[in-house]
Structure formats: C-alpha cells, structure tokens
Amino acid sequence: xxxxxxxxxxxxxxxxxxxxxxxxxxxxxxxxxxxxxxxxxxxxxxxxxxxxxxxxxxxxxxxxxxxxxxxxxxxxxxxxxxxxxxxxxxxxxxxxxxxxxxxxxxxxxxxxxxxxxxxxxxxxxxxxxxxxxxxxxxxxxxxxxxxxxxxxxxxxxxxxxxxxxxxxxxxxxxxxxxxxxxxxxxxxxxx
Numbered sequence: 001x002x003x004x005x006x007x008x009x010x011x012x013x014x015x016x017x018x019x020x021x022x023x024x025x026x027x028x029x030x031x032x033x034x035x036x037x038x039x040x041x042x043x044x045x046x047x048x049x050x051x052x053x054x055x056x057x058x059x060x061x062x063x064x065x066x067x068x069x070x071x072x073x074x075x076x077x078x079x080x081x082x083x084x085x086x087x088x089x090x091x092x093x094x095x096x097x098x099x100x101x102x103x104x105x106x107x108x109x110x111x112x113x114x115x116x117x118x119x120x121x122x123x124x125x126x127x128x129x130x131x132x133x134x135x136x137x138x139x140x141x142x143x144x145x146x147x148x149x150x151x152x153x154x155x156x157x158x159x160x161x162x163x164x165x166x167x168x169x170x171x172x173x174x175x176x177x178x179x180x181x182x183x184x185x186x187x188x189x190x191x
Contacts, residue, residue: 034070035111036069037124053075053106070089084096090187098113122185122186124139141164143163
C-alpha cells in the first residue's frame, strides 16, 4: 500500500513539474520582447549606489529624458536565470525559456510577451512628438510613418499612442518597414 501511495506521489510530482516546465518554456507560443532600444541618453540623477531599476524608479520616478524608456540599470538582465537578455536589450531566444521574470522586474512595463512567431516589433513606447523624441532619445519612434507608407500589405497600423504596430495577419515579413525606419526602432527578433 505504501508503495502505491509513493508511486502515485511520484507520478503527480513529476506531472506537476512537466506542467510548470512547459509553461515556462514558452510552449504557449510566447516569448518576451523589450519595447525600448535602451539608447536614451544616460540619466544623470541616479545615485551611484542605486543598481536596481525598481529602486531608481521608486526614488526618482521616470525622471529620465524619455518617460517611457528603459531606466538602464539592467535589472532585467541580472534577474534572468537563463542569461538570455543582452546588454543591448535584445533577448536571445535560444536561451530564453519564457519564464517572465523579466516582465515582473521592469518598472516601466517595457517587457511584454509576444507570439514567438511574430518576428518583428516596434521597440518604442514614447508618446513624444517627432521633435521631442529626437531631442530626448538616441533611438525612438519619430512618427514619420514611413513604415505605414512603405508596407504593400497594409500590415502597419498606428496605435493609440501614435506608435506603428504590425498586424501579423497581414504581414508577409518582407522587412521593408525595418529597412526603411530612419530611427531603427522596428526590430527583428533573432533566434
């Protein structure tokens, strides 16, 4: 009887592990993307002894030049158990298992899950107009909408912030939007 109970426990235990690991491995078809290129000008007000984005955000708020940009202290990079986030704020999908820890770490909510099959995304959330965006960030969407004009499939639409987004039901991955974006904020996920 004890062997049957023990065998049942082992089966249930390993079944739970299998469910957990499949959720974390991105089996649901989603992987994280970082909606900022991380190239905003350095925020000078952060104290040298603050090394965490959440602490900096609590102390200073989004005081940087781009209120919607990466704080730049790389908390997501340090928190990633698989070391899948590079200093360039790109995710190495060969290493990423889709655990989502990086999403919880970012106080600016710049990391979101996207369908793994969606190979392009706009890495910018700024609501700034073109002139202000260019003045406050080295790489931000300047709302020129060249991508909208160049897309032969009408797969680009403008969201409520004025940011171009991609309709993957229409996109054929010709990469014209990526090639023509003067700000280089349309990003191709790499595998």
